[in-house]
Amino acid sequence: MQVTQTLSQGLKHEFKVVLPAGDLAAKLESQLVELRGKAQIKGFRPGKAPISYLKKIYGKGIMSEVLQEAVNEANRKIVEDNSLRVAMEPRLDFPTDQAEVEKALEAEGDFSYSVAFEVLPAIELGGFDDIAIERPIAEVSEEEVQKAISDLADRIREYEDKESAAAKGDRVTIDFTGKLDGEPFEGGTGGDVNLVLGSGSFIPGFEEQLEGAAKDEQRVVKVKFPEDYGVPTLAGRDAEFDVTVKAVAGPKELPIDDAFASKYGFESLAELTFAVRGNLEADYAKASRAKLKRSLLDAxxxxxxxxxxxxxxxxxxxxxxxxxxxxxxxxxxxxxxxxxxxxxxxxxxxxxxxxxxxxxxxxxxxxxxxxxxxxxxxxxxxxxxxxxxxxxxxxxxxxxxxxxxxxxxxxxxxxxxxxxxxxxxxxxxxxxxxxxxxxxxxxxxxxxxxxxxx
Missing domain, CATH: 1.10.3120.10 (Trigger factor, C-terminal domain)
Structure with a gap:
């Protein structure tokens, strides 16, 4: 094998490699000898088929494998001999002359190719005591803890039908059909949908327009989809919804006590409160860590x-x-x-x-x-x-x-x-x-x- 370096510039190193025909022929011969001992060739006793005959039938296929192994081995040796810390797989340029390739496959000519490596840069790290950053922290307030517990209550809160008009916090059951320019649009229809007014579950402005509605009342709700709405055909567009209020229900009282805490698997409200605070603190610590990491990466x-x-x-x-x-x-x-x-x-x-x-x-x-x-x-x-x-x-x-x-x-x-x-x-x-x-x-x-x- 002959290796000549043709480029050494910055992180780029290129080599021309020549695999001599004699070396390739010797490897091919070795493979054919091994094959002869295993192959079952019609007309020949096991292990007695002539090498020349095997070469004629299997030579090119075996030589393709020989060449691949030789190229891989040559590339490994180049990396080892030159102490290259390669950044990624090398780029290989094989001969395009078909006659040259055919001669190599017949073990009658040298096989030459070029290989280009890109290496990792040498990094002088030095020390890190010159890096000074701020870590943002925030305390979990009692108000946030109580708000989180209130949200837990809303998840399991029960409602009872009411005859009066819907107010914020009430649950309405609605059918609706959304329209763009007077025509219904795909995905804009729903039936028997429960919606708690003020929950922010629907498009901004939708829920507020249902406050004051009574059972069996029909209303036209006009909204504008947010510019960043997930459906491109709706983002930023004005729409109207024909809404029928089928039922209005008010929230039942749900005492926040030990019995409530038991619904979430805690023995007491104190245990639930402690767990809620711990979860919030963990969320804050995660956010603080993320911001610290971002500042560190910037530095x-x-x-x-x-x-x-x-x-x-x-x-x-x-x-x-x-x-x-x-x-x-x-x-x-x-x-x-x-x-x-x-x-x-x-x-x-x-x-x-x-x-x-x-x-x-x-x-x-x-x-x-x-x-x-x-x-x-x-x-x-x-x-x-x-x-x-x-x-x-x-x-x-x-x-x-x-x-x-x-x-x-x-x-x-x-x-x-x-x-x-x-x-x-x-x-x-x-x-x-x-x-x-x-x-x-x-x-x-x-x-x-x-x-x-x-």
């Missing part, structure tokens, strides 16, 4: 600058762009609707892809240096949680992940990332900052896109 993104493997960036960009294209087709929105152009959007998401790749490489380097690991038990526990999200299909989902290493890696990767973040949190300067509930729970619009590539 790392500013701290490190290095050449990125173009292949990884292109791969990440394609993943992001394909997701956005699918969402754009689903919503029916154009670039103009989003006040941008395709060129500007591509530039924006290219930068996001670069950020994700950069952060992914930095976190991987930090984790490797710190000896961060993820135990198989942790992956199994996470997989169990994933499986529980598919009731009735548990075995199918379990088998899919267990038989698909790449899918299982998608469960392991975020666990590894969180452990690296834990490692960093102990190394940086963190100051807690008290914020409002609304500030803490406010979501970042591009939070998912800003995450590292895993």
């Amino acid at each position: 790392l993104d500013k701290k490190y600058s290095f050449e990125l493997p173009e292949g990884l960036v292109a791969q990440e960009f394609d993943t992001i762009w394909n997701q956005l294209e699918a969402e754009r087709k689903r919503s029916g929105k154009s670039f103009e609707d989003e006040n941008t152009t395709e060129e500007a959007a591509r530039e924006e998401y290219r930068k996001i892809a670069e950020r994700r790749v950069r952060l992914g490489l930095v976190l991987a380097e930090i984790g490797q240096g710190a000896g961060v690991t993820v135990e198989d038990k942790d992956v199994t526990d996470a997989l169990v949680e994933r499986v529980r999200a598919f009731p009735g299909r548990e075995k199918q989902v379990w088998d899919y992940y267990r038989n698909n290493p790449q899918a299982l890696a998608q469960i392991r990767a975020p666990l590894y990332e969180e452990r690296v973040v834990d490692h960093l949190v102990a190394k940086i300067s963190i100051t807690d900052k008290t914020v409002t509930k609304e500030e803490l729970l406010a979501a970042e619009e591009d939070d998912d896109l800003a995450q590292p590539a895993v």
